[in-house]
Amino acid sequence: MTVFKTLAAVFGVLLMSSGAIAGGIMIDDAYARSNGKMAKAGAAFMMIYNHSDTDDRLISVSSEAAKMVQLHTHLKSDDGVMKMRHVPDGFLVPAHGMHMLSRGKDHLMFMGLTARWQHGQSIPLTLVFENAGIINIQVEIDLERKDKGHNH
Numbered sequence: 007m008t009v010f011k012t013l014a015a016v017f018g019v020l021l022m023s024s025g026a027i028a029g030g031i032m033i034d035d036a037y038a039r040s041n042g043k044m045a046k047a048g049a050a051f052m053m054i055y056n057h058s059d060t061d062d063r064l065i066s067v068s069s070e071a072a073k074m075v076q077l078h079t080h081l082k083s084d085d086g087v088m089k090m091r092h093v094p095d096g097f098l099v100p101a102h103g104m105h106m107l108s109r110g111k112d113h114l115m116f117m118g119l120t121a122r123w124q125h126g127q128s129i130p131l132t133l134v135f136e137n138a139g140i141i142n143i144q145v146e147i148d149l150e151r152k153d154k155g156h157n158h
């Protein structure tokens with residue numbers, strides 16, 4: 007790991023830990039990516055921890071970085087093709103548990119990007135939880151990150 011990357015990683019953690027703990031909810035390892043320079047859409051992934059005694063639920067998301075942000079998941083359609091679907095009920099984060107947003111699974115979908123996403127920049131993201139309420143974080147854009155172990 008280069009010095010720059012180490013610094014970026016430390017800075018990222020500091021940014022998140024300063025703004026992402028509320029009502030027992032903690033966000034970790036958040037990153038966002040889009041595909042190609044002309045991308046009109048992007049996605050964000052993260053670990054959501056619930057350190058409280060009650061189940062919580064991520065019910066909506068918004069960001070200045072896109073016209074619309076939705077809670078998405080991947081489901082296999084009847085013809086065996088993986089398709090993305092909006093999840094209106096949101097993502098359950100069980101008490102003293104966690105919910106992972108990762109590529110090919112549950113994720114946050116940004117539609118209508120307001121500017122081109124550039125590696126190393128950060129985008130603001132507002133997460134709304136049923137119990138914990140509103141949590142604002144900065145998510146770093148990482149166009150180089152390879153997914154680890156989620157492909158079958």
Ligand SMILES: [Cu+2]
Binds near residue numbers: 049090091115
């Ligand atoms: Cu999606």
